[in-house]
Amino acid sequence: MKRSALFGFIIALSVFAAGPAAVLAQESPFVPEELALRLANEVSGDRAFHDVRLLTPYHRIMGSPAFVEAANMLAGLAGRCGLENVRVVRQKFEGGLSWNPRSAELWLVEPEETKLADFDDVTVSLAVFSRSAHLTAELIDAGRAAGPEDFRGVDVTGKVVLTTSPPGLAIRTAVWERGAVGVVSCGGIHPEARFDTPDQIAYIKVPASVPPGKPAPWAFNVSPREHGRLQDLLRECRERGVPVKVRVDIDTEVLEPTEQAYLWAEMPGAEIHDQDIVLTAHLDEESTSANDNGSGCAALLEVGRAIAALVRDGKIARPKRDIIFWWPNEHTSEYQHFREHPDEPKGMLASINLDMVGAKQSLGSRVQHLIRTPFSIPSYLNDVVESIMDRVVLISGEFRAAEEGGPRLPSSRSILSFLGSRERFNAMAVPHSGGSDHEVFCESLIGVPAVSLINDPDPYFHSSDDDLWNIDRTQLKRNAFITAAATLFLANAGDADVPLLAQEVYSRGLGRLGKDMNTALAHVRESPAGDRARSYGEARNLLEQAAARERKAVESVLVFARPGGPNAAFASRLAAKIGASAADLVRELDASTMLVSGEKRVPAPVLSSVERDLATRIPANVGSLDEYFGKRGWAVDAPGLHSIMAKECYCFVDGKRTGLDIFRAVQAEALSAGAFYYGTVAPEAVLKLLDEAVRKGVLKFR
Numbered sequence: 164m165k166r167s168a169l170f171g172f173i174i175a176l177s178v179f180a181a182g183p184a185a186v187l188a189q190e191s192p193f194v195p196e197e198l199a200l201r202l203a204n205e206v207s208g209d210r211a212f213h214d215v216r217l218l219t220p221y222h223r224i225m226g227s228p229a230f231v232e233a234a235n236m237l238a239g240l241a242g243r244c245g246l247e248n249v250r251v252v253r254q255k256f257e258g259g260l261s262w263n264p265r266s267a268e269l270w271l272v273e274p275e276e277t278k279l280a281d282f283d284d285v286t287v288s289l290a291v292f293s294r295s296a297h298l299t300a301e302l303i304d305a306g307r308a309a310g311p312e313d314f315r316g317v318d319v320t321g322k323v324v325l326t327t328s329p330p331g332l333a334i335r336t337a338v339w340e341r342g343a344v345g346v347v348s349c350g351g352i353h354p355e356a357r358f359d360t361p362d363q364i365a366y367i368k369v370p371a372s373v374p375p376g377k378p379a380p381w382a383f384n385v386s387p388r389e390h391g392r393l394q395d396l397l398r399e400c401r402e403r404g405v406p407v408k409v410r411v412d413i414d415t416e417v418l419e420p421t422e423q424a425y426l427w428a429e430m431p432g433a434e435i436h437d438q439d440i441v442l443t444a445h446l447d448e449e450s451t452s453a454n455d456n457g458s459g460c461a462a463l464l465e466v467g468r469a470i471a472a473l474v475r476d477g478k479i480a481r482p483k484r485d486i487i488f489w490w491p492n493e494h495t496s497e498y499q500h501f502r503e504h505p506d507e508p509k510g511m512l513a514s515i516n517l518d519m520v521g522a523k524q525s526l527g528s529r530v531q532h533l534i535r536t537p538f539s540i541p542s543y544l545n546d547v548v549e550s551i552m553d554r555v556v557l558i559s560g561e562f563r564a565a566e567e568g569g570p571r572l573p574s575s576r577s578i579l580s581f582l583g584s585r586e587r588f589n590a591m592a593v594p595h596s597g598g599s600d601h602e603v604f605c606e607s608l609i610g611v612p613a614v615s616l617i618n619d620p621d622p623y624f625h626s627s628d629d630d631l632w633n634i635d636r637t638q639l640k641r642n643a644f645i646t647a648a649a650t651l652f653l654a655n656a657g658d659a660d661v662p663l664l665a666q667e668v669y670s671r672g673l674g675r676l677g678k679d680m681n682t683a684l685a686h687v688r689e690s691p692a693g694d695r696a697r698s699y700g701e702a703r704n705l706l707e708q709a710a711a712r713e714r715k716a717v718e719s720v721l722v723f724a725r726p727g728g729p730n731a732a733f734a735s736r737l738a739a740k741i742g743a744s745a746a747d748l749v750r751e752l753d754a755s756t757m758l759v760s761g762e763k764r765v766p767a768p769v770l771s772s773v774e775r776d777l778a779t780r781i782p783a784n785v786g787s788l789d790e791y792f793g794k795r796g797w798a799v800d801a802p803g804l805h806s807i808m809a810k811e812c813y814c815f816v817d818g819k820r821t822g823l824d825i826f827r828a829v830q831a832e833a834l835s836a837g838a839f840y841y842g843t844v845a846p847e848a849v850l851k852l853l854d855e856a857v858r859k860g861v862l863k864f865r
Contacts, residue, residue: 191554192663193547193652199554201478202647205469208580208640214240214461215453215521215634222286222450225492226261226423230447234426237446237490240464245471246428246488254499256423256492257793260371262292265414269347269383271393272299273408274400279347279393280383286450287384287627289413290330290348291368294379296413300344301406304397308333308346319343323409325393326350330369330382339377345411346382349390353622357387364627366449381413386627423499426490430467432654433481438512438722440486440653441611442466442646443600445493445518453631455624458521460490462643469647482654484512497603498797505788508604512722513544513653514613516601520642522618523635524589531590531642534615537807538595538708538832539814540605541716542612543664546671548649549592555641559588578644583637594836597807603797607814608788612719616642658725665720665734672713672741679709679835680748686834687756696766699756701834703768706748708831714742770823773846777822781865782853784816795861803848805841808833812852816862822853 221233267282267289280288308326320342329350337343351365369380444459522529604613683702690698717738724731801809826849833841856862
């Protein structure tokens with residue numbers, strides 16, 4: 164490419180990098196206006212809110228009888244709204260616990276009698292997996308209870324400890340290591356609750372498994388305000404030489420054999436039965452848990468009800484592909500299901516997950532995120548859902564120029580519920596993250612592209628504050644609309660849709676490449692690696708990996724194409740074109756690097772000794788899907804690596820890539836998102852992960 168043309172190409176990338184929504188097009192090519200109107204009229208955030216209300220009484224802890232009761236309740240609703248093959252399925256629950264809480268009370272008995280906690284009043288006041296206990300003992304303040312320094316001069320033997328640490332940590336340090344009998348904690352996942360929501364009680368757990376010879380654990384959770392009051396009482400009584408005693412009465416049972424469950428329903432397609440669209444929303448969580456994930460469960464049911472109603476009323480044709488509605492025990496149901504049915508992912512085309520989709524966004528500054536697929540599984544799916552989400556964002560707000568144009572200008576009607584808010588829709592697409600069911604599908608050995616709608620931050624989830632008052636019917640409707648619209652496009656897409664789909668993925672891919680180009684240029688300019696040659700090498704690797712990612716994303720639309728047809732050829736040409744852009748981007752990077760350094764050539768790449776070692780190793784997966792996940796586990800931790808990047812190391816293993824190839828792919832993914840998002844990736848950490856995986860028998864070196 165000539166220099167002038169190259170300069171124009173880079174400017175075009177920069178324009179696209181601002182994001183497709185910057186063009187302010189209110190339409191999405193994947194939702195014709197007639198369909199959009201019918202969906203907006205049928206999808207109901209008010210109905211979904213009612214279904215959230217029905218779920219909130221169930222303390223639906225994974226593996227518990229209440230989980231099955233909630234699943235059976237939802238199954239009745241799913242059957243009545245027109246879904247088929249509705250069933251609650253029991254599963255093995257390896258590493259889990261089938262726990263049934265009956266009652267639990269914590270009383271202050273000396274120097275006065277005061278009820279401190281009651282499971283029947285606030286279910287989360289009893290830590291999940293607490294075992295039965297009936298005792299009266301002295302209460303003592305152990306502060307953080309995190310390490311030996313917190314117990315210096317404090318004898319906790321035979322006592323109940325009051326702590327700010329999460330119960331799981333205090334059980335280990337105070338009970339199992341120092342002889343305490345139990346824990347009262349205000350620790351949780353929201354440390355800011357002490358200041359912002361002082362009456363919030365955390366939903367948190369004690370260990371499910373008990374080491375040999377150690378007492379069965381139990382803990383109560385109290386609010387930061389109650390914790391402070393108890394601290395004051397302990398201080399006052401200590402000065403007076405008066406003990407503080409509490410009475411504990413907990414009645415729970417552990418059921419055998421250990422089981423978990425999920426709810427499954429279907430909408431059979433009219434033509435295609437081996438390319439299912441799978442929609443998920445995890446059912447397990449504590450009582451109330453309105454947003455996490457009552458909102459997702461109810462929105463998923465509403466998607467099914469609305470599509471079934473439109474088909475029944477003749478307003479849309481029955482979708483061509485089967486649609487699966489799956490309410491699992493988060494993560495573990497899907498992993499167990501695929502371990503038992505390893506061929507089933509081959510019949511799944513794509514998945515959309517709903518997890519926390521009802522947040523009243525003015526409370527807690529919550530933002531709806533569309534979590535994209537990871538770099539290891541580039542897909543058209545990201546751009547289909549993002550395009551529809553962009554439409555909903557734009558029609559939920561107002562713009563000065565449009566107002567100045569008067570009523571003659573076309574304008575789509577905002578998506579609102581009758582009893583919902585009139586707030587704007589604050590939503591954005593973000594790089595891949597875990598924390599919900601979509602990540603199971605994105606495992607390379609499962610290989611089903613999956614995205615998730617999930618809000619963040621959320622100062623209320625996993626606490627007593629996750630209740631109906633912070634749910635917005637309008638946001639429920641908007642997220643259900645996005646999911647239903649995307650599902651209908653995917654369920655009906657065919658060869659005729661390939662050019663449109665390929666063009667959308669291509670154009671949005673240019674925007675992503677523009678962003679990666681800016682990141683690469685800054686990386687060379689700022690040289691965070693501390694060595695200009697290494698910084699240049701990392702920047703160049705980012706551009707090459709990014710172009711390969713976008714090529715694969717465009718190629719992914721070929722799943723809808725007629726093999727050998729003109730539409731397939733068109734998509735392949737676009738894929739080749741965006742893939743070839745790496746050379747042009749690298750030339751621009753080279754020019755910028757030479758300007759910054761004042762040199763006449765770019766630094767020659769030099770491999771470190773660890774990188775040379777990685778280049779000699781070709782990891783491959785070992786055993787069946789069941790053996791693989793049985794040895795690796797579903798959660799992946801590796802020293803020096805963000806957990807998502809650690810999982811990506813596994814996902815890039817294909818028996819062909821070297822360890823160096825895997826390191827470069829994951830390093831580029833981390834650099835693209837930013838150090839604040841994934842941290843940084845060092846070759847030493849990747850080598851250590853691969854060696855450990857081989858030691859565990861998950862991988863082998865060819």
